[in-house]
Amino acid sequence: MNTKAIEIAAEPYPFLFDPAVCALLIIDMQRDFLEPGGFGEMLGNDVSQLRRTIEPNRRLLAAWREAGLLAMHTREGHRADLADLPPCKKIRGRAAQSIGDSGPMGRILIRGEAGQDIISELYPLPGEPVIDKPGKGAFWATDLHAILQHKGIRQLVVTGVTTEVCVNTTVREANDRGYDCYVPEDCVGSYYPEFQDYGLRMIKAQGGIFGWVGRSDTLIAALKPI
Ligand code: TIU
Numbered sequence: 685m686n687t688k689a690i691e692i693a694a695e696p697y698p699f700l701f702d703p704a705v706c707a708l709l710i711i712d713m714q715r716d717f718l719e720p721g722g723f724g725e726m727l728g729n730d731v732s733q734l735r736r737t738i739e740p741n742r743r744l745l746a747a748w749r750e751a752g753l754l755a756m757h758t759r760e761g762h763r764a765d766l767a768d769l770p771p772c773k774k775i776r777g778r779a780a781q782s783i784g785d786s787g788p789m790g791r792i793l794i795r796g797e798a799g800q801d802i803i804s805e806l807y808p809l810p811g812e813p814v815i816d817k818p819g820k821g822a823f824w825a826t827d828l829h830a831i832l833q834h835k836g837i838r839q840l841v842v843t844g845v846t847t848e849v850c851v852n853t854t855v856r857e858a859n860d861r862g863y864d865c866y867v868p869e870d871c872v873g874s875y876y877p878e879f880q881d882y883g884l885r886m887i888k889a890q891g892g893i894f895g896w897v898g899r900s901d902t903l904i905a906a907l908k909p910i
Contacts, residue, residue: 692906694896695888699866701906707754707837710741711822711844711851713806714759715789716799718845723792723799727779729875734845737873741843742805744871744900749809751907754835757808758815758822760850761793761800768818768825821853829861839864841903842895843871847883855887855894865895868903 689702716723718734725731748755762769766784774782783792789799795816808814817826832840840863842855851872855865867887874880888897 690906692898693902694866694898696892696896699864699896699898701866701903702839703751703753703907705837706839706841707756707832707835708745708748708841708843709822709854710745710755710757710806711842711854712758712760712846713738713741713803713844714761714799715801715803716787716793718803719789719799721788723781723787723789724875726781726788727777731875733875733877733880734873737843737845737871738803738805740868740870740900744841744843744868744904745806747904747907753907754812754837755808756813756815756828756831757802757806758817758826758828758844758850758854759795759800759802760818760820761795761797761816762818764791764794764796819853820850821857822850823854823857823861832863837863839866841866841868843868843900845873846879847872847874848876848879849874852883852886852894859894866903867895867897868900869897871900 689700691698692701718731720731785792790797793800813831815822815826815828822828840858842865844851858865869884884897887894
């Protein structure tokens, strides 16, 4: 495993990847967002746009674990009594079924329900922190920042779904807290191809205003022993 920072290909310019202070943060790869028959599909979304990210994430997570680096996972979800669910989030969209209602895989986006859990392909190992978040950003109302500070983390590789919603919100939150973020484009997905494109362009525009965009094979190659 490399212990020194190494320059890897990225846009808008090469990223100085330092494995010793870098964590992998996999955002919301949950059954309800990705599985056919889940809440996402129930709302009319094309889950295949998200499912293409499973295999690249699986390979990256395997390489990350092999290198002995910190991997973390998030899940969007709420308390069973909905005490942490903003009323506006509950009614937004005017859908027939919303958060907390009975859905295809248990109560929709409620912690502990089957649909709220992480897909089996990327299931966390014991010891890998799982952050349950009530919002789109992984820092809001969670202990993510505290955990990263205690572990001396200064860089994040952010993957998961969806590119323009929870991934972008988290990258922006991380950027304001002083973390450098690298987003491998093959490991993030949107239900909408045009938002995938613009979601990534917004991160790397203006000299990398929120971070860097690259690819997972670039990271995996950098993790190989020297
Ligand atoms: N994880 C995440 O992005 N939550 C969403 O609600 N995303 C949508 O794109 N709706």
